[in-house]
Structure formats: C-alpha cells, structure tokens
Amino acid sequence: MSGPVLILGATSGMARAVARSFAEAGHPIQLAARDINRLDDDADDLRTRYGVDVTLHAFDALATDTHAAFVEGLDLPQIAICAVGAMGDQDQSAADPLGAAMVIRSNFEGPASILAHLANAMEARGSGTLVGISSVAGDRGRASNYVYGSAKAGFTAFLSGLRNRLARKGVHVVTVLPGFVRTAMTDGMDLPGPLTADPEEVGTAILKAVEKQKNIIYTRPIWRVVMAVIRNIPEPIFKKTSL
Secondary structure (H helix, E strand, O other), rough: OOOEEEEEEEEEEHHHHHHHHHHHHEEEEEEEEOHHHHHHHHHHHHHHOOOOOEEEEOOOOOOOOEEEEEEEEOOOEEEEEOOOOHHHHHHHHHHHHHHHHHHHHHHHHHHHHHHHHHHHHHHHHEEEEEEEEEHHHOOOOOOOHHHHHHHHHHHHHHHHHHHHHHHHOOOOEEEEEOOOOOOOOHHOOHHHOOEEEHHHHHHHHHHHHHHHOOOEOOOOOOHHHHHHOOOOOHHHHHHOOOO
16 A cells, blocks of 8 residues: 555645545545544545545644644655645735735745645655645736735745755655646636646646656646746836736
C-alpha cells in the first residue's frame, strides 16, 4: 500500500478531486478541515469506492498557533497537499484593508505556516513530499485580483525557497498553478473553455507531478505561455490594460 496523503482544506471541490485521485492510486487519506462534519460523506465515499483507510482531522489554517500541535498529533504523512485558499472579492478588499488582510492570511500566512511545520517534521524523518496549490494570479499583480494575487505570489515564492532548502534533505516540494478551475470559488465567472480545467483534471495532474517528482506544474500547459506573455508586457503598457 502507498504512503498516507494529508489533504489540507479538504472541503473544497478541488481538494475532493485530489483525494479521489490519490485514493484511487491506493493511498490512505487524511482529510483535514475546520469543520470535519462536512467530510463524513467524502470519507465514506473514499472508503467504499477505493477501499482505503480515511481519517478526519480538525484543522484551522488561520489558527497558526495550533499548527505545531496539529502536526505532532498526526501519523506523519508521506505526502501533504495544501489546498487552503480563499479568493475573496477584489473590490471589497480594496475598500476594506482588514478584509484584504484576511484574504492574504488565508492564501499565504496559513498555508505557509502549516507547510513549514510539516517540512520540519519530514526533514527530521528524511523523506516526504509537500504540495502547495498556488495560482497563476501570483505571476503578476493585476488590477482585477491583486490582493489574492499578491498572497499567491508570496506563497509561490515560499514554496520555491522551501524546495531549494529541502532539495538535499529527502523532501520534495511541488508548486501547482492550476489556472481557472470549475469550482465553487469560480462559480458565476465567465471562464474561457480552453483555459479552464475540471477539478478531476487538477487531481490527476497533481498525482502525476508527485509520482514524477516535478517541481512546478501548470495544470494546462497553455497557462505557461499565457502568463509568460502577461509577465513581459512593459509596465507603461500594462497600466493601460484592464487585466
């Protein structure tokens, strides 16, 4: 049987798809979220459908003072995947700095904190894989989502540094940049078909990235080209766009 997989922020549609992908591959699953009662049906489905062991764990990404105890209380997983995040609303964030801070904490501070604790535990053991789901929004600040994007930029940089630090310690770090995904977070948005993935596509991509020890993946390769173009637009021109 493959090693256990911890999924943080397990109530999101993307996280559920990731759990199914790893359970289908034979991994025991540890589902972690603030409200574990919301995970009962998912746990039963994974056990029934794939015959794997599933455990539930109460976890609050924003309660960073509890993260050390959370990790100490785990059967330390072989793979940990952080799907924690909240897009927020850019207009509300612009008008309410305290609300913007919560978006930043949800997408950077909380995820970085828990992965830091897991990294230290895996480093001490000498093995493991950490996966952080970041966003293409972090590749360049844009007027339409710069609070969310700045938090994801910070998280992407954190994952890059963590990967570099642990490269010779037996612990691998994968950065996932999904692009648009059809989930509750994007419900109501007019999403371009060629750039938009289903959650199952993300789950499969993450499984393959872990198996092949990839460093950075865009769920759909076209995003690598799109973001390269956006990153290289000269600033005087970029300021005139409505991106």
